[in-house]
Amino acid sequence: VDxxxxxxxxILRRSGDFxxxxxxxxxxxxxxxxxxxxxxxxxxxVSFLFGIGLLTSIGLVLVFGLTADLMNxxxxxxxxxxxxxxxxxxx
Amino acid sequence: xxxxxxxxxxxxxxxxxxxxxxxxxxxxGAIGATExxxxxxxxxxxxxxxxxxxxxxxxxGMTADGVELTSEDQIExxxxxxxxxxxxxxxxxxxxxxxxxxxxxxxxxxxxxxxVEVFADPIAYSEFxxxxxxxxxxxxxxxxxxxxxxxxxxxxxxxxGLDLDEGDVRRGVSQATIESIQNxxxxxxxxxxxxxxxxxIAQSATGERFIxxxxxxxxxxxxxxxxxxxxxxxxxxxHPDADGGDYTNTTIMTQxxxxxxxxxxQDQRGGEWSVSVTFEDDEDARxxxxxxxxxxxxxxxxxxxxxxxxxxxxxxxxxxxxxxxEVVSTVxxxxxxxxxxxxxxxxxxxxxxxxITVPNQSEARDIQIALKAGxxxxxxxxxxxxxxxxEPALAEEFKLNSLITGILAVLAxxxxxxxxxxxxRIAAPMVVTALSEVVLLLGFAAAIGYPLDLSVxxxxxxxxxxxxxxxxxxxxxxxxxxxxxSSRVFQSRFRKAFWVIGAAAATTIxxxxxxxxxSLGDLQGxxxxxxxxxxxxxxxxxxxxxxxxxxxxxx
Numbered sequence: 175v176d177x178x179x180x181x182x183x184x185i186l187r188r189s190g191d192f193x194x195x196x197x198x199x200x201x202x203x204x205x206x207x208x209x210x211x212x213x214x215x216x217x218x219x220v221s222f223l224f225g226i227g228l229l230t231s232i233g234l235v236l237v238f239g240l241t242a243d244l245m246n247x248x249x250x251x252x253x254x255x256x257x258x259x260x261x262x263x264x265x
Numbered sequence: 266x267x268x269x270x271x272x273x274x275x276x277x278x279x280x281x282x283x284x285x286x287x288x289x290x291x292x293x294g295a296i297g298a299t300e301x302x303x304x305x306x307x308x309x310x311x312x313x314x315x316x317x318x319x320x321x322x323x324x325x326g327m328t329a330d331g332v333e334l335t336s337e338d339q340i341e342x343x344x345x346x347x348x349x350x351x352x353x354x355x356x357x358x359x360x361x362x363x364x365x366x367x368x369x370x371x372x373x374x375x376x377x378x379x380x381v382e383v384f385a386d387p388i389a390y391s392e393f394x395x396x397x398x399x400x401x402x403x404x405x406x407x408x409x410x411x412x413x414x415x416x417x418x419x420x421x422x423x424x425x426g427l428d429l430d431e432g433d434v435r436r437g438v439s440q441a442t443i444e445s446i447q448n449x450x451x452x453x454x455x456x457x458x459x460x461x462x463x464x465x466i467a468q469s470a471t472g473e474r475f476i477x478x479x480x481x482x483x484x485x486x487x488x489x490x491x492x493x494x495x496x497x498x499x500x501x502x503x504h505p506d507a508d509g510g511d512y513t514n515t516t517i518m519t520q521x522x523x524x525x526x527x528x529x530x531q532d533q534r535g536g537e538w539s540v541s542v543t544f545e546d547d548e549d550a551r552x553x554x555x556x557x558x559x560x561x562x563x564x565x566x567x568x569x570x571x572x573x574x575x576x577x578x579x580x581x582x583x584x585x586x587x588x589x590x591e592v593v594s595t596v597x598x599x600x601x602x603x604x605x606x607x608x609x610x611x612x613x614x615x616x617x618x619x620x621i622t623v624p625n626q627s628e629a630r631d632i633q634i635a636l637k638a639g640x641x642x643x644x645x646x647x648x649x650x651x652x653x654x655x656e657p658a659l660a661e662e663f664k665l666n667s668l669i670t671g672i673l674a675v676l677a678x679x680x681x682x683x684x685x686x687x688x689x690r691i692a693a694p695m696v697v698t699a700l701s702e703v704v705l706l707l708g709f710a711a712a713i714g715y716p717l718d719l720s721v722x723x724x725x726x727x728x729x730x731x732x733x734x735x736x737x738x739x740x741x742x743x744x745x746x747x748x749x750x751s752s753r754v755f756q757s758r759f760r761k762a763f764w765v766i767g768a769a770a771a772t773t774i775x776x777x778x779x780x781x782x783x784s785l786g787d788l789q790g791x792x793x794x795x796x797x798x799x800x801x802x803x804x805x806x807x808x809x810x811x812x813x814x815x816x817x818x819x820x
Contacts, residue, residue, distance in 0.1 A: 179768045180738060202741040206734040209681045213730070216677040217670055224666040228719055232726065 177203035177247045185255050192259055200248060211240045272816070278809040282701055285708020308711050310481075311718030314664055316657030317481035318488050322650035323473060324446060325384065326438040326643045327418050329429055332379035334362045343381060343425040350421035356497070357384045359442065359642070380439050381427075383418055384643030436473075442642050443474055450478060450492055452638035457491055468783075476645055485654045495589050495644045496635035500621065502560035503573060503595075504582040512577055515560045517584065518542070522549040526636045529629035530620075538629035539620040540636065550617035557598075557606050565603030568595055586621050588632055596622050667722065674726075675700065678733055690817050691740055698810040699732045705801050706794065715790075724794025731773065732802050735766045736810055743814060752815065759811045770803045 184199035185192065218233030269276065289308065334340050344360045347353070362379040419431045438446075447464050454462035462480035469475065480488050500518040505511065527541035544550040557563055561582070568583035570576040573592065576583050583595040598606075602619070605612030621636075623629040655663075675696065682692040703725055710717060742762035743755060773795065780792035 177734075179772070180765050183765050183768070198741075202738055205681075205685050205741070206737045209678050209685075209733055209737065210730045212681045213674045213678045213733075217674040217726075220670045220673050221666070224670065226663060226666055226670065229667065229670055229722075232723055236726075236730075 177206060177243065178251055180206075181247060181251060182255065185259065192256065196252065203247065204244070207240050207244050211237055211244075214240065272812050274805075274809040275812045278701065278805055281705055281708075281805060285705050285711075288708040288712040289704075308707065309714055309716040310660075310664070311479075311716040311721075314655075314660055314667075314717055314719070314722075315481050316655050316660035317479065318483055318485040318652065318654040319477065319479045320485065320488055320492065320650050320652045321467065321475050321477045322492075322645040322647055323436075323475050324438045324443055324643050325646040326442070327383050327415065327434050327436060328438055329381045329418070329422055329427075329434050330439075331433070332360075332362075332381055332422075332427055332429065334360070334379035339426075340379075343422075343427065346425035347381065347383065347418075347421045350424050351383060351417060353383060356640070356642075358382070359384070361439070361441065381422060382438050382442060382643075384438070384442075438643055443476070445642050446476060446645075449496075449639050449641050450476065453491055453496070453634055454478070454480065456634045456637040462488075482657055485652050489647070489652075491634075492645060493647050494631070494635070495641050496638065497587075497589050497640045498621075498632055498635050499587045501585045501587055502556070502562055502582070503576055503585050504560050504562070505580075512573075514585075515556060517556050517560070518553060520636065520640050522546070522552070524549065524636070526633055529623075529626060529633055531626070532622075537622055537624060538626050539622045540629055540633045541618055541620045542636065544617035547614070547617075550614055553617070553619075554606055554613055562598050563603050563607040565600035566597045568597030571595060586623065586632070588628070588635065593628055593632070594622050594624060671725075675729070678729075682733070682737070685737075686740070691744075691814070694810060694813045694817070695733065695736045695740065698736060698806050698813070699729055702728060702732050702798060702802055702806045705805070706798055709797065709801075718790050720788065720790040721794050724791045724798065727791075727795050728798030728802070731769070731799065732806070735769070735802065735807055738762050738765055739807065739811060740814065743811075743818065755815050755818065759815070763807075763811075766803060766807060770799045773799050 180203050181196070181199045184195045188195055214233045214236045218230055218237060221227075221229035221233060332343075334343065340360050340362060344355075344358050347360075348355060348358045351358075359382045360379065361382075415434050416431050418434050419429055422429045422434075443466055447466055450464045451462075454464065462478070462483075464476065464478050467475045467477045478488060478492055498520055499516060502515040502517050503512060504515070506513045522544065523546040525543050525545055527543070530539050530541065531537070532539060544553065554563075562584070566582045568576070568581050570579050570581050570583065572595070573585070576595065581597075583597060585592050586594045586596075621632060623632055678699070679692060679696045682695055683689060686692055706725065706728065709715075710721070715721075739759065739762045742765075743758045777792040777796050780788045781796060783789070
């Protein structure tokens with residue numbers, strides 16, 4: 175949710191060009207998610223080597239979850255926001 | 266002075282970190298957490314991390330709620346009818362009525378607050394003689410009895426004059442019963458000396474209630490043996506009835522009496538074991554004497570037979586000790602003990618003590634525990650149990666490896682953050698702040714003695730994840746538009762960043778709070794830790810990081 179809120183906040187509440195805001199929000203948001211993904215990849219691999227099944231499962235699920243979140247935020251949410259910004263509100 | 270005022274958030278963080286450090290490491294730091302703490306820290310570990318076992322099982326029984334019971338007589342009559350219709354023991358039927366918060370009183374007409382419960386024992390094959398009953402026959406018997414039981418219960422209720430049908434009968438038992446089961450099992454655990462064991466009631470999403478028993482450092486077999494026995498102990502007199510004809514049982518002593526129990530003791534000569542019972546209540550002692558006199562046991566009786574059949578054949582009279590429907594010993598009464606019971610029985614009433622004799626030590630121990638803890642009002646349905654066990658040695662290794670895994674994951678985070686900003690002055694405080702969140706949470710857990718479990722560790726992972734995310738938001742926001750040169754510019758940018766963080770934190774807390782309130786077992790620990798972590802992050806560590814960042818960016 176973090177990155178979604180971040181994106182919405184940047185685009186809707188701040189002044190400035192749509193794509194410029196998006197670029198700034200993405201810079202932060204993508205860093206956040208990539209940090210988490212890299213931590214989870216390390217955790218998955220190490221716990222797999224140590225044979226701690228549960229941490230491996232948590233890590234694996236989170237890696238896929240975060241990757242899905244990355245796509246969800248910057249493909250779905252961004253498209254919806256752009257629609258809202260440019261076409262949805264005509265008054 | 267102004268420097269202190271400007272940096273009060275950092276000072277607060279350092280203060281709390283010191284407090285957590287004390288709670289974690291100092292011997293006197295933890296409040297009430299010394300018991301069960303292990304290793305160099307004051308942290309308590311749950312069974313997943315320290316080794317141990319857990320069993321979760323539903324209670325075997327059926328309940329009909331909303332029964333209209335208008336008089337004491339009716340309660341008794343319903344109890345007796347259901348008992349006879351279903352051929353159950355008196356202890357297996359419980360009729361209760363709640364009026365004005367009090368149980369056991371008759372209600373008024375039109376009020377349907379009564380509850381009828383039957384605690385049918387789950388049947389085990391081991392209770393049957395394998396030579397006479399084959400496994401297939403047993404299975405048939407179980408199937409047959411299960412298929413009819415709900416209907417049978419309903420028809421028994423109708424026979425008792427209650428207007429109920431099968432739909433009114435549910436599986437499970439009442440709240441009062443499940444709570445008393447919880448108490449008895451806790452007593453059993455204490456009596457058996459399983460330190461740190463705990464019992465709680467958990468509820469599934471469908472409303473079914475379970476008893477969850479945990480014991481650190483014990484195997485599942487030990488725990489199972491302890492809780493699968495109902496623990497009913499009775500002393501019966503087995504003797505010919507008054508006309509000298511058929512043999513009958515007279516109840517001499519039950520667990521409903523008030524007494525204290527001595528430790529298991531071995532007889533010097535015979536090698537037999539015994540447990541001494543001392544009546545605490547004069548009335549119960551009187552009742553014991555009356556029953557012994559009524560059964561003509563007050564002159565001492567000889568009993569050499571080992572089984573009830575042999576007693577009948579030899580024409581003897583014996584005292585039977587019955588443990589969970591099984592006769593564990595048959596004994597006579599010595600002439601001297603008999604004399605103390607006869608007449609006004611002043612000898613016995615002065616020191617109201619007798620011994621229960623048992624052939625071996627383990628049985629003596631089981632009986633001692635059962636007498637101390639009381640009997641379970643209903644047994645647990647062990648056929649539907651789920652159990653979980655971690656060996657202590659494995660858990661030790663697991664803890665160390667988890668720690669290494671955690672450290673490596675933090676290093677990975679540090680690496681990515683450094684690559685992104687190319688500036689150790691921003692990345693290093695970020696990692697330190699995120700780690701301090703974990704230290705604060707661990708300190709908190711140690712201080713209140715909350716046991717660490719895998720779900721709690723998962724919560725830590727979630728907290729570090731959102732923590733670092735939020736710190737990245739702060740750093741990006743603050744440095745977004747060129748260098749920060751005044752404290753006012755910093756302040757306004759920091760506030761903007763905090764709006765995002767606050768909204769995300771509120772979302773997380775709202776999403777987690779139902780999990781924290783409902784008793785869903787594992788998820789509860791996860792939710793509590795996540796909420797705590799988010800609060801600590803938003804209120805303490807992230808503002809402190811802002812202060813550090815301001816100090817580093819503005820000069």
